[in-house]
Amino acid sequence: MRINYLELRNYRRFKQLKLQFPDGIVGVLGLNGVGKTTLIEGVAWALFGNVEEVVRTSRESVRRAGAGTNENCVAILEFQLGDSEFRIEREMGGKSLSMKAELRSKGKVLATGDKDVRRAVEKLIGMDHKSFFTSVFARQKELNALQNVAPGERKKVVLRMLRIDAVDDVLTEIRADRKDTLARVAGAEKTLLTEDGRDKEKVLEEKLPELIQIADSASKELEAAERNEKDAISKVQAAQMHRDELSKDVDAFNAAASDLKAKKGSVIDLQRRVKTLEAKLAEARKRLEQLPKLEKDELRWKEISERKELLDKEKVKFERIRMIASEIAAEEREQARRSDELAKSRTGLVSVGELAAKISETERSSDECQATRSQMSSELGALRNKVAERKESMDKDRKKLDEIMAAGKEGTCPTCERTLHDAYELLIQKLRDGTAEGEKAIAEHESRAAALDAELKALGKKEEALRKRRQTLDQQLIKSKQLETSIEAMETELSRLRDKTAGRKAEREGLGQSTFSEDEHQGVLKEHASLKRAHDEFLELRSLKAQADGYHKETDDLRESVRRGQAEEEQYEAIVKSLEPKKALYDSTIKDLDLKMDQLSKAKDTVRRFSSARERAQGELDRSRKELVEIARVKKTIEEDRKRADEFSLLEDVVSSFKDHLIARVAPTLSELTSRGLEAMTEGKYTKVELDEDYEMRIDDQGQLYPINRFSGGEADLANLSLRLAISRIIADRTGAAPMNLLILDEIFGSQDPNRKRSVMSALSRLSSQFRQIFLITHIEDVKDSMNYVIKVEEQEDGTSRAELMA
Numbered sequence: 095m096r097i098n099y100l101e102l103r104n105y106r107r108f109k110q111l112k113l114q115f116p117d118g119i120v121g122v123l124g125l126n127g128v129g130k131t132t133l134i135e136g137v138a139w140a141l142f143g144n145v146e147e148v149v150r151t152s153r154e155s156v157r158r159a160g161a162g163t164n165e166n167c168v169a170i171l172e173f174q175l176g177d178s179e180f181r182i183e184r185e186m187g188g189k190s191l192s193m194k195a196e197l198r199s200k201g202k203v204l205a206t207g208d209k210d211v212r213r214a215v216e217k218l219i220g221m222d223h224k225s226f227f228t229s230v231f232a233r234q235k236e237l238n239a240l241q242n243v244a245p246g247e248r249k250k251v252v253l254r255m256l257r258i259d260a261v262d263d264v265l266t267e268i269r270a271d272r273k274d275t276l277a278r279v280a281g282a283e284k285t286l287l288t289e290d291g292r293d294k295e296k297v298l299e300e301k302l303p304e305l306i307q308i309a310d311s312a313s314k315e316l317e318a319a320e321r322n323e324k325d326a327i328s329k330v331q332a333a334q335m336h337r338d339e340l341s342k343d344v345d346a347f348n349a350a351a352s353d354l355k356a357k358k359g360s361v362i363d364l365q366r367r368v369k370t371l372e373a374k375l376a377e378a379r380k381r382l383e384q385l386p387k388l389e390k391d392e393l394r395w396k397e398i399s400e401r402k403e404l405l406d407k408e409k410v411k412f413e414r415i416r417m418i419a420s421e422i423a424a425e426e427r428e429q430a431r432r433s434d435e436l437a438k439s440r441t442g443l444v445s446v447g448e449l450a451a452k453i454s455e456t457e458r459s460s461d462e463c464q465a466t467r468s469q470m471s472s473e474l475g476a477l478r479n480k481v482a483e484r485k486e487s488m489d490k491d492r493k494k495l496d497e498i499m500a501a502g503k504e505g506t507c508p509t510c511e512r513t514l515h516d517a518y519e520l521l522i523q524k525l526r527d528g529t530a531e532g533e534k535a536i537a538e539h540e541s542r543a544a545a546l547d548a549e550l551k552a553l554g555k556k557e558e559a560l561r562k563r564r565q566t567l568d569q570q571l572i573k574s575k576q577l578e579t580s581i582e583a584m585e586t587e588l589s590r591l592r593d594k595t596a597g598r599k600a601e602r603e604g605l606g607q608s609t610f611s612e613d614e615h616q617g618v619l620k621e622h623a624s625l626k627r628a629h630d631e632f633l634e635l636r637s638l639k640a641q642a643d644g645y646h647k648e649t650d651d652l653r654e655s656v657r658r659g660q661a662e663e664e665q666y667e668a669i670v671k672s673l674e675p676k677k678a679l680y681d682s683t684i685k686d687l688d689l690k691m692d693q694l695s696k697a698k699d700t701v702r703r704f705s706s707a708r709e710r711a712q713g714e715l716d717r718s719r720k721e722l723v724e725i726a727r728v729k730k731t732i733e734e735d736r737k738r739a740d741e742f743s744l745l746e747d748v749v750s751s752f753k754d755h756l757i758a759r760v761a762p763t764l765s766e767l768t769s770r771g772l773e774a775m776t777e778g779k780y781t782k783v784e785l786d787e788d789y790e791m792r793i794d795d796q797g798q799l800y801p802i803n804r805f806s807g808g809e810a811d812l813a814n815l816s817l818r819l820a821i822s823r824i825i826a827d828r829t830g831a832a833p834m835n836l837l838i839l840d841e842i843f844g845s846q847d848p849n850r851k852r853s854v855m856s857a858l859s860r861l862s863s864q865f866r867q868i869f870l871i872t873h874i875e876d877v878k879d880s881m882n883y884v885i886k887v888e889e890q891e892d893g894t895s896r897a898e899l900m901a
């Protein structure tokens with residue numbers, strides 16, 4: 095086997111590693127704890143996965159601490175076996191740290207999945223992981239274990255390395271199996287005994303005839319009881335038939351009897367009612383004796399009632415007349431008051447027509463004033479315009495005059511531009527006259543304007559007075575109109591009152607005169623009241639008399655019903671009597687049937703009892719038989735188990751002697767291989783090593799054997815290394831696999847001095863002809879010169895490690 099290439103991701107200290115491996119002695123160097131062992135364990139993890147030797151603690155610890163949940167732990171290994179190359183990819187991740195794996199060769203997938211890949215690898219290299227670790231991978235401290243153990247312990251260590259202890263495991267298993275089998279036999283034997291320690295089979299066989307006999311007699315008893323039950327059933331059926339035959343007559347009997355009972359009841363009831371009516375009649379007769387006397391009083395009651403009715407009416411009329419009279423008087427007083435009021439209103443009324451005439455006169459005067467005023471205003475406006483015009487033309491003339499006077503006679507005329515000369519004086523005079531005339535005209539206009547102004551003011555005052563008068567007249571007009579309406583309403587109301595009073599007077603006239611006397615009315619009322627009780631009693635007795643007639647008729651009817659009822663009673667009695675013998679027969683049949691039913695239920699009970707007794711007996715018999723069968727089966731098993739236990743004893747002897755044989759056989763080979771190794775490592779100085787029963791080494795020095803303590807520490811180390819390598823060889827040979835050509839030695843130097851280290855190193859280089867690759871893991875720097883290659887392992891700043899193949 096040759097390791098070509100290893101890639102690790104998130105594997106323990108390594109976040110990312112890619113490494114090519116050369117041939118020869120390859121040192122894996124670095125300080126303590128940087129990950130040298132880890133690196134080489136990565137190879138084993140790729141090959142076998144999470145096996146005990148690699149995992150150290152738990153599978154969680156394999157993934158890099160601090161890796162994210164989605165950073166999976168990955169190993170990729172490429173290796174060579176013979177001429178073939180292989181590649182394994184292994185990945186562990188997810189929450190449950192599930193393992194994926196794949197083994198390929200020449201682009202073909204040979205196996206997938208954790209277990210299948212491990213099995214395929216084991217088949218390829220011809221050994222399981224345990225053998226791999228003993229033969230190829232000499233682990234840290236293993237040499238120490240060989241060197242520093244107490245005598246006796248050494249034998250155990252060597253046997254464990256040689257995996258002969260596996261035979262012990264087989265032996266332990268055989269012994270445990272034998273023990274289990276014997277325990278089973280003892281347990282089974284116990285079940286063959288009764289509680290008081292007797293032979294269960296014998297006891298059961300003795301009891302069997304008795305049980306059979308009990309079951310038989312229970313069967314016979316049951317048969318008799320069943321016969322008895324059948325008999326009881328047919329008897330019950332016969333009685334039921336008899337009962338059914340009689341039941342029609344009995345139904346007729348029962349119907350007649352119940353009719354008779356009902357009839358008797360109704361006759362008694364009728365008779366009771368006759369008695370009640372007779373009593374009532376007697377009482378009525380007694381009371382009716384009073385009737386003649388009451389009839390006399392009744393005549394007087396009628397007379398006085400009629401008179402009373404007459405007087406009651408008269409009283410109503412009398413009171414009505416009195417009331418109308420007082421109402422008329424009140425109404426007439428009211429009418430007088432209202433007439434007064436009306437007269438007063440009329441005197442205060444001013445004629446509406448008169449007021450309207452005054453208003454239109456005022457309006458006319460107002461209009462005249464307004465017309466005069468507007469005429470005067472326009473005249474005043476015209477005057478003012480004329481004054482203004484005149485003033486403007488006078489201003490122009492004055493200006494001209496000033497210009498001409500300033501220009502003098504020789505100047506030019508401002509209007510026609512000619513030289514003035516003679517026109518000068520003329521022009522000046524003309525302009526002066528014009529101005530004087532203008533001033534006169536203005537004065538005249540202004541005095542006229544002042545006169546007009548005064549007249550306009552006087553007109554304004556007059557207009558104001560007219561407006562006020564008009565207002566007063568308007569108000570008076572409204573008031574007069576209102577008064578007129580209210581007078582109209584008063585007149586209507588007064589005439590309505592007068593009509594009303596006239597109506598009353600007509601009513602009064604219609605009523606005529608009243609002759610009503612209060613005293614007479616009182617006397618009549620008194621007598622009427624005193625006769626009231628006699629009248630009421632008379633009425634009561636009169637209706638009682640009518641009732642008594644009814645009672646007579648009802649009593650006669652009831653008596654007839656009683657007679658008829660009694661006749662029917664006799665008929666029913668005759669029917670009942672004729673059916674009485676059948677009824678008696680029926681009653682006795684029912685009694686008989688009850689008796690038979692009772693007997694049947696007892697017979698059934700008996701059947702049930704015997705049936706369960708038979709079941710019990712049969713059950714016990716069946717159980718006993720089954721138990722006997724079971725006992726036979728247990729006896730057979732016991733016999734078989736005893737035989738098996740004997741076989742286990744034999745096997746134990748065989749395996750145990752096989753182990754002795756193995757040990758005896760391996761010892762010479764181991765001595766021989768160790769001798770050859772030591773010979774090679776010491777360049778022929780020591781050629782013979784012997785191993786005693788406890789695998790203690792004795793080394794031949796010039797024909798004489800000496801215990802190992804006699805030699806130097808370094809020589810002892812070499813001897814132990816030879817022994818360890820011999821063990822590797824034996825294991826590799828035993829597996830029958832192709833030679834591995836690979837050796838991994840993890841920290842084999844222990845506490846050796848530089849000389850000893852050198853001697854181990856030179857011994858190893860002599861071995862290198864036998865192995866294609868030897869990996870030597872060590873933290874000791876000074877041996878690196880004797881190595882063909884060095885892989886340097888270092889810690890990086892972020893705490894993870896890196897590894898590099900040095901040139």
Ligand SMILES: Nc1ncnc2c1ncn2[C@@H]1O[C@H](COP(=O)(O)OP(=O)(O)OP(=O)(O)O)[C@@H](O)[C@H]1O
Nearest residue numbers: 106107126127128129130131132155156157158159
């Ligand atoms: N899952 C992990 N993640 C990170 N570091 C880990 C993990 N598992 C183990 N380690 C650490 O890795 C370090 C390297 O261990 P390893 O045995 O490879 O060291 P070594 O180089 O062989 O040291 P020595 O020379 O002492 O044998 C140890 O300190 C260990 O605590």
Ligand SMILES: [Mg+2]
Nearest residue numbers: 130131132234
């Ligand atoms: Mg280590």
